[in-house]
Amino acid sequence: MPPKTTAASAAVVLTHQTGATIMSKLTNYFRETSEEMRYKVTWPSLEELQKSAGLVLIGSLLFAAVVGVMDVVFSKSLEAFYTSFR
CATH class of the missing domain: 1.10.287 (Helix Hairpins)
Structure with a gap:
């Protein structure tokens, strides 16, 4: 018998996925910003x-x-x- 999916467990999974997506976007933002500051900005x-x-x-x-x-x-x-x- 498969485990029952409750609203609480679905919310935890959704929150975890959303958090991972946000962290991925944030990491990508800082990486791109660093590259732009090094190679594209004229100081x-x-x-x-x-x-x-x-x-x-x-x-x-x-x-x-x-x-x-x-x-x-x-x-x-x-x-x-x-x-x-x-």
Whole structure:
């Protein structure tokens, strides 16, 4: 007499198969990502990287300075506006 298949045992088998499929897909994803990072990605040279980092630094400092000036101007303007009503 063959063993009876219950809903619980079918769910365990289905979960195991689904887990194995997910692990297979995940393993394949990481393998393909690793290969692409090694062989297909063009990495910048050290000189290009330094130039880009310098541009980002200068741009960030300029942006911070502009935002700082705007903050001072707005805070002084609002302070003058509120003190005019006293």
